[in-house]
Amino acid sequence: MSNKLFSLMPIKLTAILIIAVSMAGCGSEKRKSGSDELSLSESEISAGILEDVNSAKQIFYSLPSPLETAMLIKNAGASYNEDLLNSVDNTSNYTTNKSMALNLGIYTTDLSFASLFDQTQTSILYMNAAKRMADGLGILDAIDNNTIDMLEENINNRDRIMDIISETFMNSSSFLTENERPALASIVLVGGWVEGLYIASTLVGDANIEGNKLVERIVDQKLSFDIVMHLLEDNKDNIDVAEILTEIGDLKSTFDKIIITTTSIQAVPDEETNVTVLKSKSTIEITPEVFQELQEKVKMLRSNFIS
Amino acid sequence: MKKIFHFTVAIALLTLLPLSVNAQCKGFAKKICKVELSPYIHDGNYHAAILTVGEEAELYKTFYSDTDYRIAVCGSVNLPDIEFRVIDSDRNVLYSNKDNEYAMTWNFRLEASQQLKVFVKVPTAEGLPEEIASGCVAIMFGFLDKN
Numbered sequence: 001m002s003n004k005l006f007s008l009m010p011i012k013l014t015a016i017l018i019i020a021v022s023m024a025g026c027g028s029e030k031r032k033s034g035s036d037e038l039s040l041s042e043s044e045i046s047a048g049i050l051e052d053v054n055s056a057k058q059i060f061y062s063l064p065s066p067l068e069t070a071m072l073i074k075n076a077g078a079s080y081n082e083d084l085l086n087s088v089d090n091t092s093n094y095t096t097n098k099s100m101a102l103n104l105g106i107y108t109t110d111l112s113f114a115s116l117f118d119q120t121q122t123s124i125l126y127m128n129a130a131k132r133m134a135d136g137l138g139i140l141d142a143i144d145n146n147t148i149d150m151l152e153e154n155i156n157n158r159d160r161i162m163d164i165i166s167e168t169f170m171n172s173s174s175f176l177t178e179n180e181r182p183a184l185a186s187i188v189l190v191g192g193w194v195e196g197l198y199i200a201s202t203l204v205g206d207a208n209i210e211g212n213k214l215v216e217r218i219v220d221q222k223l224s225f226d227i228v229m230h231l232l233e234d235n236k237d238n239i240d241v242a243e244i245l246t247e248i249g250d251l252k253s254t255f256d257k258i259i260i261t262t263t264s265i266q267a268v269p270d271e272e273t274n275v276t277v278l279k280s281k282s283t284i285e286i287t288p289e290v291f292q293e294l295q296e297k298v299k300m301l302r303s304n305f306i307s
Numbered sequence: 308m309k310k311i312f313h314f315t316v317a318i319a320l321l322t323l324l325p326l327s328v329n330a331q332c333k334g335f336a337k338k339i340c341k342v343e344l345s346p347y348i349h350d351g352n353y354h355a356a357i358l359t360v361g362e363e364a365e366l367y368k369t370f371y372s373d374t375d376y377r378i379a380v381c382g383s384v385n386l387p388d389i390e391f392r393v394i395d396s397d398r399n400v401l402y403s404n405k406d407n408e409y410a411m412t413w414n415f416r417l418e419a420s421q422q423l424k425v426f427v428k429v430p431t432a433e434g435l436p437e438e439i440a441s442g443c444v445a446i447m448f449g450f451l452d453k454n
Contacts, residue, residue, distance in 0.1 A: 057364065059366075060365070061366075064371075066351065075374070163349070167349075170336075173351075263419075267401045275375065275416055276402065277416050278401060280421070281418065282372075
């Protein structure tokens with residue numbers, strides 16, 4: 001909104017305009033008022049960082065996106081297993097906003113996972129599945145036929161394919177948040193996050209968890225779980241979100257059994273590479289029994305989401 | 308007659324403006340801010356809001372070890388340079404762009420996964436018009452593909 005436009009308007013109209021602008025919600029953020037307090041007790045690790053929340057006016061809770069989740073799984077040395085993906089044949093089962101939003105996140109994570117392993121034909125199938133979910137939610141132009149064509153045209157260009165996936169996911173989430181549907185946007189994110197957790201924990205299977213990079217990535221999700229809960233808490237007036245909050249809240253008791261200890265961070269900038277390394281060390285404590293408990297709970301949760 | 312006209316325009320603005328202003332934020336994030344991430348790959352998440360001079364925002368995110376990240380924080384042209392800080396759980400400021408000529412991006416890598424806070428502020432600046440300036444502010448993240 002340009003200042004020039006402001007100067008051309010009568011004062012009363014300008015005032016109304018300012019009010020209208022301030023009413024405009026944007027993104028998956030929450031505008032805080034003094035009485036709108038958050039529960040801050042979810043995690044000892046993040047207690048310090050989250051206790052300043054009330055003083056800020058705009059709050060964003062950012063979860064790893066489907067693309068970042070898939071990248072983390074791959075970089076941890078995981079192998080590709082198509083059997084783990086939610087079948088595209090299930091798309092017709094999803095008819096409610098809740099199921100379509102959850103599975104938009106789930107299919108986008110599956111799509112990202114397949115793409116990072118250069119499974120182009122599968123990627124196209126899953127882009128179509130995600131499109132069906134987005135269309136069902138009334139998300140206009142997030143994924144169109146042109147998107148599918150672009151995927152096919154860039155079959156050997158993974159950077160471009162990742163860019164297309166990132167763009168379509170942003171289109172969906174921005175459409176929902178900008179059209180006053182932030183609750184659905186949060187459900188999409190949580191669906192994608194649970195799918196990543198499911199794929200990673202299933203890929204570990206019965207393998208030894210000691211020194212296992214994929215297990216480390218799963219344990220790291222204790223940090224993101226805290227953000228998941230805040231994101232859902234912010235939207236719990238929505239009945240679908242309230243249901244998911246109850247379902248996913250069951251993971252808390254298991255994550256609470258995992259202990260992550262981290263030393264303080266020392267930021268070391270490297271002028272040559274223009275990258276700052278945040279140096280610190282962390283240790284994790286998790287028993288095979290707790291990991292198995294987490295695997296089972298995640299499997300059950302994901303099964304509920306795709307059924 | 309003039310009052311009726313103003314009233315009608317005001318109602319129309321109240322009804323339509325939230326969508327149009329937000330749509331500007333989406334376009335701004337996509338067309339202006341996302342390019343700042345290159346060659347890092349945008350993660351696909353969308354964090355943008357209308358902020359007014361003096362307003363603040365905070366973002367909470369877990370960053371994972373051994374991953375190269377770039378954060379880009381951008382504001383509309385009518386806003387002063389946007390200030391941002393990255394803060395850890397001990398409230399230590401790991402980076403402040405104020406000390407770096409209000410750079411829009413920062414590249415970093417963590418040795419251990421951490422939940423960090425990104426604090427964003429639209430600072431008050433001298434020379435701004437008397438009217439309250441407001442505009443889109445976007446916070447975006449990218450990562451490098453190692454393979």
